[in-house]
Amino acid sequence: MRLIPRLPRRAIMPAEMEQALELDRPGTSRLLAWSVLVGGGAAAATLHDLRVITPRGEKMVRGWETIDHAVWDQDSRMLVIWWVDSRRTTPLEIQDDVGRLPEVVRERVQSTVVLTASVPLTRGKPARVALRRDAHGELLAQSLVPPGVKPDAPEVAQAIDRALAELWAEAGEQGLNAGAPPAI
Structure with missing residues (x-):
């Protein structure tokens, strides 16, 4: 043994x-x-x-x-x-x-995934947003839009910005992030 x-x-x-x-x-x-x-x-x-x-x-x-x-x-x-x-x-x-x-x-x-959310869009599939950790432990924000959707279209950009702000707030409440969210 x-x-x-x-x-x-x-x-x-x-x-x-x-x-x-x-x-x-x-x-x-x-x-x-x-x-x-x-x-x-x-x-x-x-x-x-x-x-x-x-x-x-x-x-x-x-x-x-x-x-x-x-x-x-x-x-x-x-x-x-x-x-x-x-x-x-x-x-x-x-x-x-x-x-x-x-x-x-x-x-x-x-x-690397800390928090994720689905972002409903007016047409078709939803976008996805996430907070992830890089190799240095820093949180970073990511957004992925479905093919054919322009991420810089005003209504899409606003929906993504809102969803990311909610994720940053949740990360702060859970003590997952220190400081203000970085600009995307």
Whole structure:
């Protein structure tokens, strides 16, 4: 019988991938999970960000708060990432998921969300607003409008501003934020 439970093993990545993803530099946050991508390249999840080198050699380092959501399809082994600041997705075809990358991506993205709200709009789908924490612990506001809706249209902007003001007020009441809300 083991008296001291074993701690989960740390994710270990081959040195050449570690260098390509700049995980070997001092001050880089700890590696949590990684996977090789079909066609070459790799994706790595650290405490603070997602790092990807695509099969075409493009490098991407993005904080967890910049990911709107991600969807994992086990059958196709495809992890598709939706970004807060773009309608473009990033599909990652996982070759061998030895490091639990899809699970860790989900956990890290969810860990940034503090408060969310749906914003009814006059036509169609609602917009969404959120307060999220970045890697430094700062709260930031985000708004996502459905395709075809202009976020700067007066009635849309007013509805989003009201919803964000309510979230900031709620965060203040719960002691989640110190100080006034930053400008968006």
